[in-house]
Amino acid sequence: MTATTTQLAAPAIRRPRTVLVGTMFASGAALMTYFGVLAVYVSERAAARDAGEEWFPEGVIELGPSGWIFWTLVLAAFTVQWAVQAIRNDDRPNAYIALALTGMFGAAVFNQLWFIINDTGFALAGTQGQFLFFVMTGTYIVFLIGAVVFLALTTMRALFGQFGPSQDDGVAAAAMFWHAVSVMYWVTWIAIFVTK
Amino acid sequence: MTMTESPPSEAAESSAAPLPAVGGLYDWLTTSDHKAIGRIWLRFGALSLLFFSVIGVLISFERLDADAIDVFGGVNSYFQMWSLYRFGIVLMVAIPLFVGLATVITPMQVGSTNIAFPRAALAAAWGYVLGSLITVISVLSGGGWGALDGVSGDEADAIRLTLLGTGMVMVSIILGTICVVTTVVSLRTSGMGLTKVPLFAWSMLVAGSVWVLTLPVAIANIAILYIDLSGGAGLFVGAPNPSFDVYAQLAWILDQPAVYAAAVPVLGVAGSIIPVVAKGRQVSHEAMMILIGLAGLLAIGGWSQPFFGDERDTLVYIAFGVAALVPVLASLGGNGATLIAGEAPVGIPPAHMIGALGSMLLFLAATAAGALRVIDPLDLIGTTADTGVLNLVAVAAILGALGGWWFWAPKTDGRLFSGIQGLGAMTFLLLGGVLLGATDVIAGFVDTPDVLLASADDSLGDAMIVLSMIGSIVVLLGVLGALGAISLAYVKPGEADDDPWGGHTLEWATATPPPVGNFAEPPARVRSEAPLLDETPGDEGGES
Known part of the structure; x- marks a missing residue:
């Protein structure tokens, strides 16, 4: 027969934040999915160049609009952290403003991406480069929508009185996923728009 | 001062609420109890195991004389079933069985009342069921992972459906795994640092992390x-x-090193079972954790996919192939040392011990075959050695999962499974796995092609294919025996104690079957990786 005992009082368990840990793994999976597509893009582009083929016609991919997205996401990284800090300080008005601003930046990024897709005039059934560009941007938009929805749910829960100084993990988790989606774009910006 | 006056199992038994009935469809669709959710994975995984074992036998029968025998009705149909078997045995059987086992056991092992995100875990379980059904039905409708002989437009639609189903299964595995690994990271009981996590929970954290980071790359391909x-x-x-x-763009998930990830939990199952059989502690718990971690690290394989060129002739691929052997061999050695240091079982060995040791031996054989396969002069890549490695890994994982299921049956199903029938089934699976895998590896040495569309033109290759078919039949018999024993346990349920094996970890401190919430009272502060072996009332000091 087995038995357990202890001479010490079992202290109250301070658990690591479950939502945050789960989101960390989910963010890892999301990043690997996106970078899986990006890696195919980069390797196919390298193969095309090695074969002396043109990947995109000169001037089709412009740096300007994609750079606006880059800086929009930099701003959003600050606002989403502002929301986390505000929740930790129990400063709810600031948290609402920061969350709303971040969501607005997300909508702006979506708008800018849509503009880029239309501006390039690429076709899904076009060249390998055009096809992979569509897959990349489409995959990114899916994750961006996911991040905005996560943020919206978090905002609604905050509005209904959840989260606070001792329980900020929901907002921190939404911020973590937001940062992961931002990282996706920043890497893409360098890999596609800067190096073309 | 806190003192548990009675052993947790007794305390739990006296105050545990009866296991709520989970029988109706509504209950199955809405339960948030991790044990019921785990049983969805386990039961559908068991049915899938039977289905894919039969497919395996049919394929091996067709391979006997590919020119004359036409089981499936054409080259495309053969290829569809051949690829269905390969994806199914890994993604719809081996990994789901471990996810199911972990969904039931790991929360209890770490002293938690439930799994993290139970509703997500339930969605994952049903997503797996639905995704598997979509995949199988689409393949039977002419889909699959491409074709060898061209397809019509309708069949192209069915291929899209197959890709959708496969992706759905992968997403479900990722979601279910996130729930398990988050439980291990976040919901451990007081005093249980990561180094004190039981080896099965640790192996699921390692393997789960690899799945969560590897399967998304396959989803990107899809x-x-x-x-x-x-x-x-x-x-x-x-x-x-x-x-x-x-098929070629996705096959890397069934190839080494990625395929090894499906069998990493085998090391944890064995690491949990062997010390209990030996009635002693694991000789070096931390060393075993490092070995399991290393095995997981060497099973990361997204980089070896054909989209990135042929990585299979690079030094990294060869190094991964050879190095994978080391942690499995060392882990087997560690478990052997634990058995020698403890009390060797007298008489007929328990079924779960054969499952644990047999699965480790098969995993070792898989990594050994994999190490040979990457040696360039042997020229084994593209031969039946590919299938040999896959089958060795798959049967290792299945045997390990069944061994674990036998061991933890009082907690998963609230009853004991027949030891004798289990012993027979495990032995058949072990022998069948060796025959199935080793013969394909040997046939690879005489350049027998992997996608066998014509009879091999070598007598050794022919003989190996015959033996491989016998192996697939022996595996099927083992599967039938195991599933028969599990079914019989439901027809004639026997009494099961709370802790029939003298377990060391917290799941054995729960009642049988475990109530909702698992523990009648929070477990006492954990001080080692085997809390139930720690000091009993009146002891001084105790082990650490």
Whole structure:
């Protein structure tokens, strides 16, 4: 027969934040999915160049609009952290403003991406480069929508009185996923728009 | 001062609420109890195991004389079933069985009342069931992972459906795994640092992390292929009609090193069972954790996919192939040392011990065959050695999962499974796995091609294919025996104690069957990896 005992009082368990840990793994999976597509893009582009083929016609991919997205996401990284800090300080008005601003930046990024897709005039059934560009941007938009929805749910829960100084993990988790989606774009910006 | 006056199992028994009935469809669709959710994975995984074992026998029968025998009715149908078997045995059987086992056991092992995100875990379980059904039905409707002989438009639609089903299974595995690994990271009981986590929970954390980071890369491949089929120019799927390219772009998940990830939990199952059988502690718990971690690290394989060129002749691929042998061999050695240091079982060994040791031996054989396969002068890549490694890994994982299921049956199903029937089934699976895998590896040495569309022109190759077919039949018999024993346990349920084996970890401190919430009272502060071996009332000091 087995038995357990202890001479010490079992202290109250301070658990690591479950939502945050789960989101960390989910963010890892999301990043690997996106970078899986990006890696195919980069390797196919390298193969095309090695074969002396043109990947995109000169001037089709412009740096300007994609750079606006880059800086929009930099701003959003600050606002989403502002929301986390505000929740930790129990400063709810600031948290609402920061969350709303971040969501607005997300909508702006979506708008800018849509503009880029239309501006390039690429076709899904076009060249390998055009096809992979569509897959990349489409995959990114899916994750961006996911991040905005996560943020919206978090905002609604905050509005209904959840989260606070001792329980900020929901907002921190939404911020973590937001940062992961931002990282996706920043890497893409360098890999596609800067190096073309 | 806190003192548990009675052993947790007794305390739990006296105050535990009866296990709520989970029988109606509504209950199955809405339960948030991790044990019921785990049983969905386990039961559908068991049915899938039976289905894919039968497919395996049919394929091996067709391979006997590919020119004369036509089991499936054509070269495309053969290829569809051949690829269905390979994806199914790994993604719909081996990994789901471990996810199911972990969904039931790991929360209890770490002293938690439930799994993290139970509703997500339930969605994952049903997503797996639905995704598997979509995949199988689409393949039977003419889909699959491409074709060898061109396909019609309808079949191209079915191929898209297969890709959708496969992706759904992968997403479900990722979601279910996130729930398990988050439980291990976040919901451990007081005093249980990561180094004190039981080895099965640790192996699920390692393997789960690898799955969570590897399967998304395959999902990215699937997304590209799916979109290419849907509106693209067919640049990646073999224009104008889907071809072998579809399978080729995804096959890396069934190839080493990625396929090894399916069997990493085997090391944890054995690491949990062997010390209990030996009635002693694991000789070096931390060393075993490091070995399991290393095995997981060497099973990361997204980089070896064909989209990135042929990585299979690079030094990294060879190094991964050879190095994978080391942690499995060392882990087997560690468990052997634990058995020698403890009390060796007298008489007939328990079924779960055969399952644990047999699965480790098969995993060792798989990594040994894999190490040979990457040696360039042997020229084994593209031969039946590919299938040999896959089958060794798959049967290792299945045997390990069944061994674990036998061991933890009082907690998963609230009853004991027959030891004798289990012993027979495990022995058949072990022997069948060796025959099935080793013969294909040997046939690879005489250049027998992997996708066998014509009879081998070598007598040794022919003989090995016959033996491989016998192996697949022996595996099927083992599967039938195991599932028969599990079914029988439901027809004639026997009494099961709370802790029939003298377990060391917290799941054995729960009642049988465990109530909702698992523990009648929070477990006492954990001080080692085997809390139930720690000091009893009146002891001084105790082990650590």
